[in-house]
Amino acid sequence: MPQIVVTIDGKTYRMACAEGEEQHLETLAADVDGKIAELRGSFGQIGDLRLTVMAAIMATDQLYETRRRLADLQARFDADxxxxxxREASEETTREEFARSLEETAASIERISAKLAGGQ
Structure with a gap:
């Protein structure tokens, strides 16, 4: 199992990951590091644990918002x-009704034509 070393908030962590997931884990660690740096810039030195918890809450909030948006999109997709x-069923019914009407019209024309031919 591959291991990588990442730095988050100035601290180095060795982590194991699945084969081929190294870059993904490094990207995730960089994102966490960025969130902590952003919070540190906004709030100053409020303690590592508090910054880490706030970063986790921010990430979780983003996850929940993404899930909510995905559920909304899925609902819209299902409705569409x-x-x-x-609409397709309605179009099929309309085509069938048109075909019946056309057949009835053709039959009427044939009857009229037969009457006209017989009357001459």
Whole structure:
């Protein structure tokens, strides 16, 4: 199992990860480091633990917001899909009704034509 070394808030951490996940874990660690630096810039030296907890809460808030937006998008997609299916069914019904109407019209024309031909 590969191991990497990351630096978060000036501290070095050795971490194990799955094969091929090294770059991803380094990116995540850099993001956490950036959040802590951002908080430190806003609040100053309020303690490592507090900064870490605040960074975790920020990341969790972003995760929840992303999940909420994903659920909204999924609901809209499902509604659009259902609407599209209903529209297709309606179009099929309209085509069938048109075909029946066309057949009835053709039959009427044939009857009129037969009457005219018989009356001549």
């Amino acid at each position: 899909t259902a609407s599209h299916g209903a």
